[in-house]
Each structure stands twice: as C-alpha cells, then as structure tokens.
Amino acid sequence: MRGNFVHAKTRKNMKKTLINFSFISLLLLTSVFINSCTEEEPCYYNGNELFEGSEGGCYYINSNDNKTYVDRSYCNCN
Numbered sequence: 001m002r003g004n005f006v007h008a009k010t011r012k013n014m015k016k017t018l019i020n021f022s023f024i025s026l027l028l029l030t031s032v033f034i035n036s037c038t039e040e041e042p043c044y045y046n047g048n049e050l051f052e053g054s055e056g057g058c059y060y061i062n063s064n065d066n067k068t069y070v071d072r073s074y075c076n077c078n
Contacts, residue, residue, distance in 0.1 A: 043077035045070050050077075 043050040048060035050070070058075035059067040 040078045043075055045074050050075050 045060055048062070048068075050058055050060050052058055052075050053067075056072060057069055058072045059069045062068045
C-alpha cells in the first residue's frame with residue numbers, strides 16, 4: 001500500500017505542471033487558428049477567382065475545368 005502513496009506536494013506540482021502544459025497548448029492552438037484565418041481576400045478576373053501556381057503563374061479555372069492563365073499582376077489585387 002505504501003508504494004501507491006504520492007506525497008501531497010508532488011501531486012500539487014504535477015497538477016500545476018499539467019495546468020501550465022494545457023495553457024501553453026491552448027496558446028499554440030489559438031495561434032495556429034488565428035494565423036490560418038488571416039489569409040488575404042482572393043483576387044478575381046472577369047468574375048473568376050484567381051489562383052497562384054507553384055511557379056508564380058496567375059490563373060483561374062474556366063468552364064471546362066482547365067487553367068486559364070492571365071497576367072501575374074492580376075493576382076496582386078490587395
């Protein structure tokens with residue numbers, strides 16, 4: 001029975017550590033959520049939302065579901 005005994009001070013330190021860990025985790029998750037929600041508004045070309053490709057090209061998806069490229073300057077609307 002003695003082996004299962006945890007000193008009250010140790011238990012208090014464990015609880016404090018758990019609370020600190022929980023608070024830090026909450027801050028990190030909040031930071032990730034806030035950063036993911038601060039994206040710029042999308043740009044549009046003739047009513048079509050513009051996207052930037054991996055090499056910097058600016059395009060929209062046309063009615064045939066193909067990429068139609070436009071001048072890169074159109075992707076800098078903000």
